[in-house]
Every structure is written in C-alpha cells, then in structure tokens.
Amino acid sequence: MRTFDKIYINGQWVKPNGEGSDKVINPATDKVVAKVPYGDATDVDNAVQAARNAFDAWTNTPSDQRAEYLRKIAKEMQKRSADFEITMVEELGIPTSLADDYQVSGPIGACAGFADRCSQMDEIEEINNSLIIKEAVGVCAFINPWNYPLSQMIGKVAPALAAGCTMVVKAASQTPSHAFILADAIDAAGLPAGVFNLVHGSGRVIGEKMCSHPEVDMVSFTGSTEAGIKIAEAAAPTVKRVCQELGGKSAFIITADANLTDAIAYGVEDVMVNTGQTCTALTRMLVPNSRYEEAIQIAKDYAEAMKVGDPSDSESYIGPMSSESQRKTVLSYIEKGIEEGARLVTGGTEMPEGLSQGAYVRPTIFADVNNKMVIAQEEIFGPVLAMIPYNDIDEAVTIANDTVFGLSSAVYAKDKGSAIVIARRLRAGQCYVNSGDFNYDAPFGGYKQSGNGREWGNAGMHEFIEIKSIQT
Numbered sequence: 001m002r003t004f005d006k007i008y009i010n011g012q013w014v015k016p017n018g019e020g021s022d023k024v025i026n027p028a029t030d031k032v033v034a035k036v037p038y039g040d041a042t043d044v045d046n047a048v049q050a051a052r053n054a055f056d057a058w059t060n061t062p063s064d065q066r067a068e069y070l071r072k073i074a075k076e077m078q079k080r081s082a083d084f085e086i087t088m089v090e091e092l093g094i095p096t097s098l099a100d101d102y103q104v105s106g107p108i109g110a111c112a113g114f115a116d117r118c119s120q121m122d123e124i125e126e127i128n129n130s131l132i133i134k135e136a137v138g139v140c141a142f143i144n145p146w147n148y149p150l151s152q153m154i155g156k157v158a159p160a161l162a163a164g165c166t167m168v169v170k171a172a173s174q175t176p177s178h179a180f181i182l183a184d185a186i187d188a189a190g191l192p193a194g195v196f197n198l199v200h201g202s203g204r205v206i207g208e209k210m211c212s213h214p215e216v217d218m219v220s221f222t223g224s225t226e227a228g229i230k231i232a233e234a235a236a237p238t239v240k241r242v243c244q245e246l247g248g249k250s251a252f253i254i255t256a257d258a259n260l261t262d263a264i265a266y267g268v269e270d271v272m273v274n275t276g277q278t279c280t281a282l283t284r285m286l287v288p289n290s291r292y293e294e295a296i297q298i299a300k301d302y303a304e305a306m307k308v309g310d311p312s313d314s315e316s317y318i319g320p321m322s323s324e325s326q327r328k329t330v331l332s333y334i335e336k337g338i339e340e341g342a343r344l345v346t347g348g349t350e351m352p353e354g355l356s357q358g359a360y361v362r363p364t365i366f367a368d369v370n371n372k373m374v375i376a377q378e379e380i381f382g383p384v385l386a387m388i389p390y391n392d393i394d395e396a397v398t399i400a401n402d403t404v405f406g407l408s409s410a411v412y413a414k415d416k417g418s419a420i421v422i423a424r425r426l427r428a429g430q431c432y433v434n435s436g437d438f439n440y441d442a443p444f445g446g447y448k449q450s451g452n453g454r455e456w457g458n459a460g461m462h463e464f465i466e467i468k469s470i471q472t
C-alpha cells in the first residue's frame with residue numbers, strides 16, 4: 001500500500017492542515033491501496049500564494065529554459081512510468097495490458113511535445129501601428145477527473161508551463177496517487193519553487209475554494225457537466241477564465257456501404273475500452289436499417305469475446321468500474337434501458353461469469369434504441385452501447401446532433417472522402433473517420449454542454465494565453 005502524508009507546496013513536501021487521510025480503494029479487490037492526506041482551505045491559500053509569488057519570475061523565464069524544464073519533467077516521468085502504470089491498474093481498474101498505452105505513455109510524450117511550443121510566446125504580430133503580444137494568463141487552478149487521470153493532468157500542466165503560468169492542481173479523490181508521483185517527478189526536474197503546487201481533498205470543499213480564490217486567474221476543469229456548472233458559478237464572482245472539458249454522448253454513424261465488420265469492431269472497442277469510462281466514448285451507434293440485424297449480431301459476437309476480469313491478468317480487456325458507486329450507477333442505467341423497452345442483446349445486470357466480487361459490469365449492448373430514451377440521452381459512463389437504426393444519412397445526422405452534448409463523434413464509410421462530408425455536418429468538437437487515431441497535436445474539446453475549452457496542440461496552449469495590443 002502507498003501512503004502519502006504530505007502535499008507539495010512552494011517546492012517542498014509539507015504536512016497539510018487538513019485532518020485525516022483519504023483511503024483509495026482498489027475496485028477489483030475492495031482493498032485499500034493508498035492513503036492520501038486531506039488538505040483544507042488554508043492549504044489552498046498557501047498553495048495559491050506560492051503560485052502567485054512564483055509567477056513573475058517564471059513567466060519571465062526565457063522560453064528555451066521553460067522548454068528545457070518540460071523536457072526534464074517528461075524524462076523524470078518516464079523514469080516513473082511503471083509506478084504510474086501500477087496506480088492506474090490499482091486505483092482505476094484498467095487492465096494491465098492497456099494501462100501503459102491508454103494512460104501513461106501518451107501524456108509523457110505530449111509533455112515533451114509542449115516544450116516545442118514555448119517559443120510561441122515570443123512571437124509578435126504587427127497590425128498597422130499595433131504590436132500584438134502574448135502573455136501568460138497567470139495563476140491557474142486545475143481540477144481533474146479519475147478516468148484518464150494522468151492524461152487530463154498533463155493536458156493542463158504542460159501547456160500552462162509552456163505559456164509561463166503557475167498552478168495549483170487537485171486530482172480526483174478516486175485516483176490521486178499519480179498526482180503525487182508527478183509532483184515527485186517535477187521536484188526531481190528542479191522546477192522553481194511555487195510554479196507547480198499539489199493539494200488534495202474533496203472537490204466540494206477544496207475544489208470550490210480553488211475556483212473562487214481571488215488570486216487565481218484561471219480555472220481549467222475536466223469532469224462531469226454537473227460539477228462543471230458549479231465550478232463556473234464559483235469562479236464567476238471573480239470573473240476568471242474558466243475552461244471546461246465535460247461529458248459526452250457521442251454518436252458513431254456507420255454508412256450502408258461501410259465495411260460493417262471493421263466499423264463495428266472499432267465502435268464496440270471504443271465503447272468498452274477503459275470499461276466504458278471515456279468522455280469521448282461513441283456510445284450511440286447509428287446503423288442503416290438495411291444492415292441493422294447483421295450489425296447487431298457482429299456487435300454481440302465482438303463484445304462477448306472480450307474478457308472481463310482481474311485487471312492484473314494480462315488476458316483481461318475489461319476491468320472493474322472505477323468504484324462500487326459507479327457500478328451501481330451503470331447498473332441502474334441498464335435497468336432503465338430494459339424498462340424503456342430497448343432490446344438487451346448482450347450483458348445485463350448480473351455479475352460477469354466467474355466473478356463474485358469487485359465492481360464489475362458485463363459489456364452490455366442494447367438494440368431498438370430510440371434516441372429519446374434516457375440511455376440514448378444521458379452519459380452512462382460504463383460499458384454500455386446503444387444501437388440506433390436510421391433510414392438515410394439526413395436522419396442519421398439529425399439523430400447524432402439531437403443531444404445536449406457535443407464532445408466527439410465518428411463516421412465509418414466506404415472511403416474517407418465521403419466520411420468527411422458527413423463529419424462536417426456533426427456538431428461536435430471532434431470526429432474520427434474510418435477509425436482515425438487520437439492525435440495529441442490536434443485540438444480536443446466540446447461543443448454545447450460538453451464544454452468550452454480546447455486541450456492539446458496549439459489550441460490547448462492558447463487557453464493559457466492573454467493577448468495584449470500595444471499601439472505605437
């Protein structure tokens with residue numbers, strides 16, 4: 001078991017003012033795997049003050065030196081990659097065969113990638129008699145979720161460092177250890193004191209304090225739409241910039257001329273990976289009526305071949321939900337789907353075969369789903385796929401866009417060209433055509449209630465930049 005008894009403020013590991021410690025449970029075994037100390041409002045004040053004091057020197061540090069720090073941090077993270085991987089398996093429940101690929105190596109590479117963007121801060125644009133310059137936003141507060149914890153953390157920390165911001169970060173209570181390992185890596189990289197500060201505690205207590213703090217200039221939040229709204233409300237009286245990366249209910253349109261086997265393998269895998277706890281999961285699969293029954297059979301066979309089990313078993317593809325409470329939420333949605341009259345093709349509310357403990361849910365597929373049903377409108381955040389039939393592409397686009405969310409989407413067609421024509425009609429921040437890969441250099445973020453920010457790439461960096469015009 002890992003025990004952390006200090007938080008990281010002003011370049012030092014310090015005892016927090018908060019009382020007691022947060023016990024982190026392994027969702028596969030129900031055992032405590034880590035203890036993390038609670039901070040309180042005083043710790044937030046101390047951390048914010050440290051970030052404020054460090055801001056002037058850090059923001060005026062030449063961009064090539066900031067780049068060097070980012071490369072050093074990536075190197076120190078790499079040295080700790082096995083440790084990061086273990087925490088993902090133990091705290092989130094992602095199977096060991098997927099942990100590095102989906103949770104660790106990407107963010108380490110992306111951290112180093114932001115080193116190359118530091119020099120953007122030196123660029124000056126001239127418009128007639130004006131000089132347009134870039135400056136860092138200032139002191140940032142980062143609040144993160146548990147589903148891709150390191151990735152979400154680096155998606156904020158690395159561009160903020162590149163832009164010249166200082167920060168206070170908080171990880172989700174369910175998956176905190178990676179943040180302590182990251183602080184250790186940052187400390188080893190020798191980042192100046194106060195630039196990065198780590199606190200820990202409940203979102204409702206210290207999270208809200210971070211958002212309302214008058215010395216915080218910007219909040220970047222990734223999590224549920226519900227918490228995102230509270231964060232924006234807490235930040236509003238001090239008129240901070242608020243970047244929100246929220247939930248989704250993304251649609252995947254498969255056209256009549258697509259290779260059905262390949263398309264469905266891609267779609268089912270996308271929903272089931274990370275046990276369905278992916279904000280961009282393509283949870284509404286839209287299939288032409290002419291191929292609907294054929295598609296359902298392929299999806300059923302594919303899902304039933306996925307091994308559900310102990311995340312430390314290298315054969316497992318689907319681990320437990322991240323917590324028992326998340327399991328209960330997902331099971332209640334499965335019950336709701338049955339109650340609403342959707343056809344249960346595979347899965348359901350029983351424990352997967354061979355398992356008697358742990359927060360497991362069977363990979364579940366519903367057919368005959370109407371887009372107005374709750375299981376088609378609300379984010380379930382579990383391994384549950386809704387298959388929705390459509391008559392023609394216009395109807396498919398209408399169904400895809402009929403959601404309060406707009407985070408991601410996908411199209412699978414005979415060729416990429418025809419898929420892109422449909423992709424352009426979808427109201428979502430991203431679209432994956434014919435199984436396109438995730439790209440850390442491309443903007444990532446949502447439309448509508450999926451949020452208002454962009455992470456990764458140049459757009460992710462721009463979130464942390466103020467633009468100033470100087471008239472000459």
Ligand code: NAP
Nearest residue numbers: 144145146172173202203207208223224227245246247279
């Ligand atoms: P969550 O319950 O909203 O929690 C996210 C973070 O916010 C946690 O650190 C939580 O702290 C904190 N928090 C909760 N209430 C707060 C409040 N009132 N004030 C300040 N902080 C507060 O979300 P989650 O269950 O961890 O994550 C799942 C959600 O994140 C899903 O909806 C998913 O779609 C979304 N997500 C979106 C993206 C994206 O990029 N768009 C990426 C990943 C996940 P505690 O843990 O201490 O409660």
